[in-house]
Amino acid sequence: MSAPGIQSYGAYVPPTRLALGAIGGRPAKEGGPERAVAWNDEDAVTMAATAAVNCLRGFDRDAVDALFFASTTYPFREKQGAAFLAKALDLRRDLRTADFSGSLRAGLDALRAAADAVAAGSARRVLVVASDCRLGAPGSGLERSGGDGAAAFLLGAGDAIATLEAFHGVSDELLDVWRGEGDRFVHSWEERFVIQEGYQPRLVQAVQGLLERCGARAGDFARVALYAPDDRSHDGVARALKLDRGALVPPLFGRLGNAGCAFAPLLLASALEQAKPGERILVAGYGDGAAACALAVTDHVEKLEPRRGVAWHLARRRPVKSYDRYLKARSLEVGEWTPGSDPGLSATIHFRERDEDVSFRGQRCRRCRAVQFPNQRVCESCYAKDDFEPLRLSDRVGKVVTYTFDFFFPTPDPPTIVTVTEIEGARIHLQLVNAAPEQVKLGLPVELELRRIHQVGGRPNYYWKGTPVPEEPASA
Amino acid sequence: MRKDALRDKVAVVGVGCCRFGENWDQSPPDMIVDAAYEAYADAGIEDPQRQIDAVFTGSIYSQKGPHECSDALKLFGKPVTMVSNYCATGTDAFRCGVMSIAAGLYDTVLVVGYDKPKDRGVSGPSVMMNAVRDLPQTPAGWFALCAATYFEKYGASRDDLARIAIKNHHNGTLAPNSFLKREITLEDYKQARLISWPFGLYDCAAQTDGAAAVVITRADLGRSFRADPVLVKGVTVIAGPNPQKDPGNDFLSWKPTGWAAKDVYEQAGITEPRKQIQVAQVHDCFSLTELLSYEDLGFCAKGAAKEDIRAGSFELGGELPVNTDGGLKSFGHPTGATGVRMIYENVLQLQGRAEKRQVPNVELALSHNIGGHPTACGIAILGK
Numbered sequence: 001m002s003a004p005g006i007q008s009y010g011a012y013v014p015p016t017r018l019a020l021g022a023i024g025g026r027p028a029k030e031g032g033p034e035r036a037v038a039w040n041d042e043d044a045v046t047m048a049a050t051a052a053v054n055c056l057r058g059f060d061r062d063a064v065d066a067l068f069f070a071s072t073t074y075p076f077r078e079k080q081g082a083a084f085l086a087k088a089l090d091l092r093r094d095l096r097t098a099d100f101s102g103s104l105r106a107g108l109d110a111l112r113a114a115a116d117a118v119a120a121g122s123a124r125r126v127l128v129v130a131s132d133c134r135l136g137a138p139g140s141g142l143e144r145s146g147g148d149g150a151a152a153f154l155l156g157a158g159d160a161i162a163t164l165e166a167f168h169g170v171s172d173e174l175l176d177v178w179r180g181e182g183d184r185f186v187h188s189w190e191e192r193f194v195i196q197e198g199y200q201p202r203l204v205q206a207v208q209g210l211l212e213r214c215g216a217r218a219g220d221f222a223r224v225a226l227y228a229p230d231d232r233s234h235d236g237v238a239r240a241l242k243l244d245r246g247a248l249v250p251p252l253f254g255r256l257g258n259a260g261c262a263f264a265p266l267l268l269a270s271a272l273e274q275a276k277p278g279e280r281i282l283v284a285g286y287g288d289g290a291a292a293c294a295l296a297v298t299d300h301v302e303k304l305e306p307r308r309g310v311a312w313h314l315a316r317r318r319p320v321k322s323y324d325r326y327l328k329a330r331s332l333e334v335g336e337w338t339p340g341s342d343p344g345l346s347a348t349i350h351f352r353e354r355d356e357d358v359s360f361r362g363q364r365c366r367r368c369r370a371v372q373f374p375n376q377r378v379c380e381s382c383y384a385k386d387d388f389e390p391l392r393l394s395d396r397v398g399k400v401v402t403y404t405f406d407f408f409f410p411t412p413d414p415p416t417i418v419t420v421t422e423i424e425g426a427r428i429h430l431q432l433v434n435a436a437p438e439q440v441k442l443g444l445p446v447e448l449e450l451r452r453i454h455q456v457g458g459r460p461n462y463y464w465k466g467t468p469v470p471e472e473p474a475s476a
Numbered sequence: 477m478r479k480d481a482l483r484d485k486v487a488v489v490g491v492g493c494c495r496f497g498e499n500w501d502q503s504p505p506d507m508i509v510d511a512a513y514e515a516y517a518d519a520g521i522e523d524p525q526r527q528i529d530a531v532f533t534g535s536i537y538s539q540k541g542p543h544e545c546s547d548a549l550k551l552f553g554k555p556v557t558m559v560s561n562y563c564a565t566g567t568d569a570f571r572c573g574v575m576s577i578a579a580g581l582y583d584t585v586l587v588v589g590y591d592k593p594k595d596r597g598v599s600g601p602s603v604m605m606n607a608v609r610d611l612p613q614t615p616a617g618w619f620a621l622c623a624a625t626y627f628e629k630y631g632a633s634r635d636d637l638a639r640i641a642i643k644n645h646h647n648g649t650l651a652p653n654s655f656l657k658r659e660i661t662l663e664d665y666k667q668a669r670l671i672s673w674p675f676g677l678y679d680c681a682a683q684t685d686g687a688a689a690v691v692i693t694r695a696d697l698g699r700s701f702r703a704d705p706v707l708v709k710g711v712t713v714i715a716g717p718n719p720q721k722d723p724g725n726d727f728l729s730w731k732p733t734g735w736a737a738k739d740v741y742e743q744a745g746i747t748e749p750r751k752q753i754q755v756a757q758v759h760d761c762f763s764l765t766e767l768l769s770y771e772d773l774g775f776c777a778k779g780a781a782k783e784d785i786r787a788g789s790f791e792l793g794g795e796l797p798v799n800t801d802g803g804l805k806s807f808g809h810p811t812g813a814t815g816v817r818m819i820y821e822n823v824l825q826l827q828g829r830a831e832k833r834q835v836p837n838v839e840l841a842l843s844h845n846i847g848g849h850p851t852a853c854g855i856a857i858l859g860k
Contacts, residue, residue: 404620405673429720463608
C-alpha cells in the first residue's frame with residue numbers, strides 16, 4: 001500500500017471583509033489591511049460545507065469512508081458537526097464521522113488521525129474539514145488579528161498530489177488562551193507570556209522534532225506554512241528556525257486573519273496551490289502544545305483540476321460597508337430585544353425533511369422524469385404516485401427565473417435578494433448571496449451554498465442559498 | 477359541475493362594515509358586532525336569534541374557531557362554521573353560505589369576515605419562520621416575483637404601478653370606512669422607501685383590523701327583507717399550485733385568477749367581462765397584483781394593462797372603475813374581512829348607495845381575492 005496522501009483540497013473564505021481601519025466606527029477605506037468575517041448567515045459549519053464541496057469537486061462522494069471535522073466554534077455543544085456535514089454533503093450513511101475540537105491544533109490533529117486511518121487501511125478515503133470563526137470582543141486585539149475560514153482535504157492512498165511523510169507533535173498544559181463554558185470570547189494571559197513561553201518555543205520544538213524524525217533540514221522545505229497568533233510572532237519563529245524567507249507561506253494577516261484551528265490547514269491549502277512536483281512542504285500548528293507535518297509534492301499536483309482555494313477566495317471580496325453592519329451581522333450590537341425563547345423548528349419536521357433541507361435532495365419522477373423539490377407523493381407533472389428516485393441538487397447549476405429585492409426581511413444588510421431558481425427543471429424559492437442587486441438578472445446562472453437561514457428557537461437553522469456561478473478561475 | 481346551480485338562487489339583503497384601521501380600542505368581537513348589527517339593520521332583521529338560521533365566518537389570525545363569532549353575537553343553538561383560505565377567506569365564507577342556501581338547507585344565513593392582525597405587535601406583515609423553507613421572504617417578496625419577468629416582457633414599469641396606487645389612495649378618500657384617507661402624488665410614490673423591489677411603501681396594502689358582514693337569503697324571500705335585493709350570479713374559489721415551484725409558471729400572471737374567472741363567468745353567463753361588468757373590486761394587496769388581475773380577469777389582453785392604466789380606464793369615471801372604495805390599499809387587509817368588505821361595496825354600488833364613489837348604471841359587479849403564495853383565488857359576481 002502506498003503512503004497516505006492528499007488527493008484533493010478546497011477552501012472557503014467569506015467574501016465579506018472588514019477593513020481593520022473601520023473598527024470602532026471610523027469610515028472604511030479601500031485597500032488597507034482587512035480580515036475575513038463570516039456574515040450573519042454563516043458559521044463554522046456552513047464554511048466547512050463549502051470548503052468540502054470545493055474539495056470534492058470532480059471526486060466521487062460515495063467513495064468517502066470517513067469525515068473528520070475540526071472546529072472550536074461549531075455552534076453545538078452536544079450534536080456532532082461531522083454527522084451534519086456528511087448529511088449536507090450527501091455522503092454515504094455507513095460513514096465514520098468524528099469531531100475534533102477543544103484546541104487550535106484540532107485541524108492538524110484531524111489531518112493526522114485521517115492519515116493514520118488511511119495508513120492502517122481502516123478507511124480508503126477520508127475527508128478532513130477544519131473551520132473556525134474567530135470572533136473577537138469589540139475593541140480587542142483578536143477582533144483585528146482573527147479571521148474566519150475553512151479548509152478541506154481529501155486523504156487517500158495513491159493518486160496523492162502530496163504524500164504525508166511524517167508528523168510530530170507535543171502536548172502541553174498551558175493557560176495561555178482559553179474559552180470556558182458560556183464564554184463567547186477568547187480569554188488570554190499576558191501577551192509576553194503567551195508568545196515567549198507558549199507559542200514560540202513550542203512551535204519551534206514541534207518543527208525541530210519533525211526535522212529530526214525525517215532526517216531533514218529546514219532548508220529542504222520549499223514551502224513552510226506556520227500558524228501564528230499575529231504577524232510579529234510569525235517572524236519570530238521564522239527567525240528562530242533560521243528559515244529562508246522565500247520559503248515562508250505568507251500568513252495572510254491583513255487579508256484573511258488567524259482562522260483558529262483552520263488557520264494552519266488554510267496555509268497548507270495555500271501552499272498546495274503554488275506547489276510544484278518534487279517540492280517538500282512543512283506545516284505547523286499550535287494549541288495546547290504544537291503539531292507539525294511534512295509533505296512531499298508529487299507529479300499529480302499538475303493533473304488536479306484547478307481548485308477553489310485560498311487565492312481564489314481572497315480575490316473574491318465584498319467589503320463590509322460599515323463597522324455597525326459588522327456588529328449587527330455577528331450579533332454584537334446592543335439591541336432592544338433579547339433572542340426569543342420559543343421552541344423553534346419542530347424536531348420531527350426537521351427529521352422528516354432532512355433530505356430536502358440538509359442534503360438539498362429533490363426527486364425525479366420515474367415515469368415522466370420531471371424533477372421536483374421539495375419531495376412530493378404525487379408527481380406535479382404526470383400525477384404518478386410514489387414513483388420517484390432521489391436526485392441531489394446541491395451540486396447542480398440553476399438559473400434565475402425571477403427575483404425581487406426584499407427590504408423587509410430581517411438582515412443586517414438589506415435588501416435580501418430572493419429568487420425563484422430553476423435547477424434541473426425544479427423551481428425553487430431561494431435567497432441569493434454573494435451578489436449585489438445590480439448583478440441580478442433573469443437567467444443568471446446560480447450554484448448552491450449551505451447557509452444559516454435563520455435563528456428561530458435560538459438555534460442556527462440551516463438551508464441552502466444560491467450564489468452566482470463565479471468565473472473560473474478567478475486567480476491562482 | 478353544474479354551472480347554473482347558484483345563479484339567481486340567493487339574494488344579499490343586508491350589508492355591514494366596521495371602520496377599518498388600527499383599532500386599538502376594539503376587540504374582534506367588538507368589530508364583529510358592529511358589522512353584523514349594521515347588516516341586520518340593513519336587512520330589517522330585528523330578531524336575529526329567530527331570523528338567522530346559520531353562520532359562516534372567516535378569519536386567518538383567530539385561534540378561537542367559529543366560537544369567537546357565535547359568542548360575540550350570542551348566536552347559539554345553530555350551525556356556525558369557520559372558513560380559512562388565506563386572502564380568499566372572506567369570499568370563501570360567502571361562497572359556503574351561498575351554497576348552503578342554494579342546497580336548500582337554510583333560508584337565511586349570516587356571513588362574517590374579520591381579522592385583527594394589529595394585536596401582534598408587528599407594524600408590517602408578519603415574517604413567520606416555522607421551517608427553513610417555509611418563508612424565505614415577506615409577502616411583498618412573494619407578490620413581487622412577477623415584476624422582473626412582466627416588466628421585461630411587456631415594458632410596464634413602476635410608473636404604471638404608481639398610477640394604481642394614486643388611484644386607490646384617491647378612491648379611499650371617498651369611502652367613510654377606509655383607513656387611509658390621503659391623496660398621494662407621483663413624487664410621494666417615488667420618494668417612498670422600497671419594501672421589496674419594485675414595491676415601495678405605496679405599492680403595499682396597509683395592515684389593519686376590520687370586520688364586514690352580509691345577510692343572505694333565498695332569492696324568493698329577498699323582497700320580504702328589502703325592496704332592492706341583490707342577486708348572486710356566481711361565486712367560486714379555485715386552488716392553484718405554489719407558483720414558486722410550479723414548473724409551468726411564466727411569472728406573468730397568477731394562475732388561479734384566470735381559472736376562477738373562467739368558472740365564475742360561466743356561472744354568471746358572462747362572455748365579455750369588460751362590457752358586461754360595470755364595477756370591480758380587485759385584490760390589490762400590492763399594486764402589481766391589481767395590474768395582473770386586470771388581464772387575468774379578461775378586462776384587457778395580456779400585456780395590455782399599461783395602456784388602460786395610462787388611459788384611466790379603471791379610475792372612477794373611467795370605462796370600468798376598479799376598487800371604487802380604495803381597495804386594500806386604503807382599507808388595509810384584515811385578511812378574513814377583505815372579501816366580505818368588497819361584497820359590501822358592490823352591494824352599495826348595485827343599490828345606488830355609494831355616494832361620491834357611485835358608478836352609474838351598475839348591473840353586474842365583480843369582487844376578487846387572491847391569496848396564499850398566491851395559491852387560491854375567489855371571485856363573486858353580484859347583479860340585479
